[in-house]
Amino acid sequence: MKTSTLQDVARVAKVSTATVSRTLSNPDVVSESTRRRVSEAVKVTGYRINRAARNLRTQRAHSVLVLLPNLANPFFATILEGISRHLSQLGYSMLIASTKQVHDSGERLIDYLDDARADGMIILDGGLAPEVVEMLAAAPQAKRILFACEWVDGASFPSVRCQNRQGARVAVSHLYELGHRKIAHLTGPEGNVLMHTRMDAFVLEMAARDLELKPEWIIPGDFSLSAGCHAAKAWVAMQDRPTAVFCASDQLAMGFIAELSRRDVKVPDDVSVMGFDDIELAEQFIPPLTSIRQDRLLIGETAAKMLMERIVSPDVEHSSSAAVLPVSLVTRESTAPLVAAQTE
Amino acid sequence: MKTSTLQDVARVAKVSTATVSRTLSNPDVVSESTRRRVSEAVKVTGYRINRAARNLRTQRAHSVLVLLPNLANPFFATILEGISRHLSQLGYSMLIASTKQVHDSGERLIDYLDDARADGMIILDGGLAPEVVEMLAAAPQAKRILFACEWVDGASFPSVRCQNRQGARVAVSHLYELGHRKIAHLTGPEGNVLMHTRMDAFVLEMAARDLELKPEWIIPGDFSLSAGCHAAKAWVAMQDRPTAVFCASDQLAMGFIAELSRRDVKVPDDVSVMGFDDIELAEQFIPPLTSIRQDRLLIGETAAKMLMERIVSPDVEHSSSAAVLPVSLVTRESTAPLVAAQTE
DNA sequence: AGCGCTCTTGCAATCGATTACATATTTTCT
DNA sequence: AGAAAATATGTAATCGATTGCAAGAGCGCT
Structure with missing residues (x-):
């Protein structure tokens, strides 16, 4: 009944957990025959990776926080759809919160990035309090923050907007x-x-x-x-x-x-x-x-794409800090x- | 620059990590004086709990998945707002996905519950394929699934609906x-x-x-x-x-x-x-x-409340399996x- | 035969918090 | 005073996956 772990798979396939892990995340380095044995064992045991464990070990949350001024505004729905589409392709989840709610609960925005809940943040609200923006900009995680639709003048966050x-x-x-x-x-x-x-x-x-x-x-x-x-x-x-x-x-x-x-x-x-x-x-x-x-779907997809690039390779210099999408x-x-x- | 851990706090407060952990999650059991020392150390180090670590240890994801037929439908926004409000009070996050997207990506719904991504699921889509419903119902995690607004006739999931x-x-x-x-x-x-x-x-x-x-x-x-x-x-x-x-x-x-x-x-x-x-x-x-x-806000809040009760105390018998909210x-x-x- | 190379695989440490159990200290009661 | 109970704290195992390092196997070459 309990979900099975890497250990279980390893036991069934008669290999070490290291090999199972490699088979799953980097199949090229294991031999054809063990690859088959492991795949078989995965099937037999019904193994599902435990994300909490992986997140802890890899120091990644595998999720992105999207911040809206107001969830009840239908304008944002399609943008969310676009974001979610791109994220789920990469195995990432989308976390949603409204700026108002975060503020009311006394939580600091940066905490989401600090405490391994999210790897990055897409902000759809240009009306954040200046002290909040300043705090975000000063944080070491600032590179994993991106604005979409709206933005903050003077701040240097990358952004996606329309013309x-x-x-x-x-x-x-x-x-x-x-x-x-x-x-x-x-x-x-x-x-x-x-x-x-x-x-x-x-x-x-x-x-x-x-x-x-x-x-x-x-x-x-x-x-x-x-x-x-x-x-x-x-x-x-x-x-x-x-x-x-x-x-x-x-x-x-x-x-x-x-x-x-x-x-x-x-x-x-x-x-x-x-x-x-x-x-x-x-x-x-x-x-x-x-x-x-x-094109709100495109705005969402572009935002997710730009952010994910910065999350995956934080060290390379990223070309455009603002994507400006066409209107018609x-x-x-x-x-x-x-x-x-x-x-x- | 690196975020500090329990160990750091323990070192500063000159106590063990166990004591720090207790101070944070169950302050009553530690003495007044250490409580003060630890709080001080937390402040000094700027400690933030690492959720991935906690999730792994406690076997909880501290988040709930909400499943919509279609993100772009404004009808659901207020319901989400209600869900999110209640969840964030309890320190839980809200994960969002659309049934269509999950289906297209070939993922199985139950995986979210299986792989420690979410502790529970609120489904706003009564139109799930029968085989999907059956699979959900048969899973050991079925008790952590709840329908809201719509529901599936014949299935025994708890639900929230209006009159x-x-x-x-x-x-x-x-x-x-x-x-x-x-x-x-x-x-x-x-x-x-x-x-x-x-x-x-x-x-x-x-x-x-x-x-x-x-x-x-x-x-x-x-x-x-x-x-x-x-x-x-x-x-x-x-x-x-x-x-x-x-x-x-x-x-x-x-x-x-x-x-x-x-x-x-x-x-x-x-x-x-x-x-x-x-x-x-x-x-x-x-x-x-x-x-x-x-009252869509109430629908959302009620759904979150009912689900969280079942997540927190899975063993007690829960009174109403369907909350029916008034219309006017x-x-x-x-x-x-x-x-x-x-x-x- | 012996050396060096590549290809696979395993060992074991590690991520950071929680918690059962043991131990030390203080309080209470007879 | 001495035993028992209550309180406070520490020790160390644990959750489940990832990965650096080392070692074994197989191969070709001189």
Whole structure:
């Protein structure tokens, strides 16, 4: 009933435990005949390696911690899927925790790396407290930490991100080509790197095209549906209304459109709206949402890949410290050419 | 730079490693004075326990595997949050894998329990292949497996679920009280336990109220948005249209409403629609969705709690083998009283 | 035959914590 | 005072796999 150990296999195969271990982890060094005997013995005994023992001996946890701001945000699910896919290929497991929870429990993040629970860490939260970031950066394990999606300006951790600036540029360009000249931007939360990056690129692109940009056309939000609703009220109240709104997230766009439709403002007839992220729901929304697509599966896989490279060979110099993944415009029905009626 | 071990602490505190270990895990048995000396030494050395070593010695992984059908489904996020919350309180970690991925990688589920990677397993997927279920049930570790949300009929694993039948009854009752007599049910995927349970309870409740139920009013679906869209087409095509539709999930309801609105059918004016689950989005949807609420955080916490009890004391008889959590009706704007126009 | 080489294999130490058992010390009770 | 009980601490085995080192076997070459 008890699971069998290397010793059991060794006994059955009539070899030493060393030989069994080698057969399993490095088959080339053992002879053909013992290899067969051992394989047979493994089958007979139903041997499964004991990971706790291996982890202790090899000083590896064979798992990676993924840290999210908030587990309940569907945006992260596909990224996790990508991470998990790559990790399990390499025999690694994925541990999940939320920054909030870790913080509340009084645990220090670095402990996960310190106490042999995880070999590395993928952080999807750029909003860590500065003292936490500093502590991580100073730790000897800092090389096994990687940021994905979000990042911390000034810190030197490797990261995976999408072309946020390019996304904002493409968005403006798309709306411009539809004839829009008065374009607003509904932003993410103050202090968030993505919010700043996207807003910054938006402002620059507007300027590059010589488009007027009234201060009130930068509407502060926070990526959430309800912020989108609030923004809709602000938009309605403007005397000089933009004819198109570029939202920093799909959720914002959905909230914005939902509130407008409650007030009988039609999208895209009365105003064009686009989002960012291209979450699953964007396609099903009414109207289907024009958005900037991020390949979240690829983000996850790339993050896992980069991190694992650094874990497996900590000493080699790793080329790129930031992978920037492409975004693309997905045109759907929430944006439309400017019509005369709107400009009146 | 190397992390310090029990030995280091023992040396500094001038006691044996045994004493240090006791001080940390069972402080009551050591004297006040050594306790202080050890605590001091722990602080000085910056000691962190090595979990791999402890896991090996105690034969515990101090982690639990959570198995989902699909990581990308936002429905599970809150449940995970609940599980993780409870686990981390007890110093346990949460490992995540998707059934599909495990299957594709050729790994056997039971291996996670066998090889000291996890002490227990919470399965959120009732659709496991029968041979997999059988294998799990036959394993000596079967007592450390628990199902949540979904379950497998006939298998004897403990489980956590919500009052699915009660939910269906409350739904019919709600629509009935609004005056509806012709009520359709849009189901989940064929073969899914939730689908069958909810449909079954729906049919019984309709019969109990002596309401007519045409076969075509049971519309097959699969919990997804797009199935909802298809169902809407079916509804439009009916000669004798139900005035209310009870959907087996919120996503179904949203897809259903979205497609109707494309065809200028108004909800709730022309037809009342309600969902099941009360996902975050239900409230933001247009119109805000009437639904049957499941407390997903509680489901997660309860599942973790029940499983941990069984892991910590495997020998005591555990009272309830199935926790059934309450559901509640959340009335919003997608359901309305029947009006004369609809009956024509 | 004897030497050196390669290829296999075994011995035994090791990773770092836990804990049964033994021992030393103090307290309690008659 | 002396025995018994209670308390505190140390000794050393143990969990199960990995791996440096040494040794044996087999081979070719001079």
